[in-house]
Ligand SMILES: NC(=O)c1ccc[n+]([C@@H]2O[C@H](COP(=O)([O-])OP(=O)(O)OC[C@H]3O[C@@H](n4cnc5c(N)ncnc54)[C@H](O)[C@@H]3O)[C@@H](O)[C@H]2O)c1
Ligand SMILES: [Zn+2]
């Protein structure tokens with residue numbers, strides 16, 4: 148088969164590799180129909196994730212059809228059309244049983260292993276460990292493209308942004324950074340009953356797009372205004388937003404999220420950070436804040452799938468570009484220049 152193979156920083160190739168097969172009895176093999184690229188794949192290609200070694204097939208999102216199952220698979224069957232969760236989970240360790248599958252101890256302590264510690268989904272076929280837990284049947288009426296948004300980004304924005312931020316009806320929510328993950332938070336915060344969802348970014352295209360995902364207000368960080376003051380003005384009583392969701396991953400945006408939240412509020416950090424941030428404990432010890440962090444568990448995908456079926460959320464809005472497998476280099480090119488290309492998620496499908 149062909150797959151996108153990582154060959155060290157800055158190097159990748161769509162090339163022939165051996166077909167994956169069932170190794171453990173709980174494995175399945177899936178013939179990929181549709182996959183996509185995540186910001187994390189770009190980090191890997193820059194060499195920022197040293198655990199990814201040369202020869203690894205990239206990708207952790209997608210939809211396909213099961214072609215082979217191990218003898219211990221009891222739910223998934225050959226022929227099932229499935230969404231592949233970005234998190235692999237044994238289902239029996241203490242973390243899995245408590246719902247924090249992102250720290251499944253059986254797969255090494257971090258549930259994100261596709262395109263990281265094992266071969267991933269940017270391929271014609273992929274081996275899926277613990278297939279009964281990691282594959283979600285794709286119902287009729289939900290497209291492969293919609294389903295692909297449930298592998299990672301929609302659960303990430305919803306779980307680590309909206310649920311960890313405890314967004315409730317009537318809340319004023321700021322989402323700092325409206326890339327695909329921030330937009331997933333915008334979309335699901337609106338569906339959760341937030342009275343205002345304020346998108347904060349410096350990218351005009353994404354700020355415009357955010358309204359279509361449910362943002363009621365937008366703030367351009369490059370407009371020269373005092374962003375904290377603007378967020379406080381838009382809050383219920385001038386004291387600050389109820390929830391601020393950080394979806395960028397740099398110190399400036401963590402600070403902005405923290406500075407704009409009201410006493411008793413929630414700051415939900417979603418961004419992946421590469422350096423320390425300043426936490427002014429001398430100011431905030433008195434503010435009864437809740438600050439959360441986390442890696443997506445992807446356990447809400449079935450619930451989000453039902454919301455898609457009911458028409459409450461429309462994940463197809465994320466898809467701005469489409470490519471075939473043999474155009475995957477062009478897909479990476481477009482996604483790497485997302486700002487100029489006006490790209491959100493790029494879909495890569497079997498021709
Ligand atoms: N916690 C998790 O499980 C998890 C899962 C997936 C992704 N992530 C992380 O979430 C973050 C967002 O992912 P994404 O794919 O949407 O990334 P992205 O790069 O597409 O989007 C980031 C957005 O932030 C904006 N931005 C940059 N600097 C800014 C600033 N100073 N103020 C306001 N906005 C600014 C950019 O214009 C862009 O629109 C990344 O850090 C990613 O690694 C976390
Ligand atoms: Zn991802």
Ligand SMILES: [Zn+2]
Nearest residue numbers: 237240243251
């Ligand atoms: Zn586990």
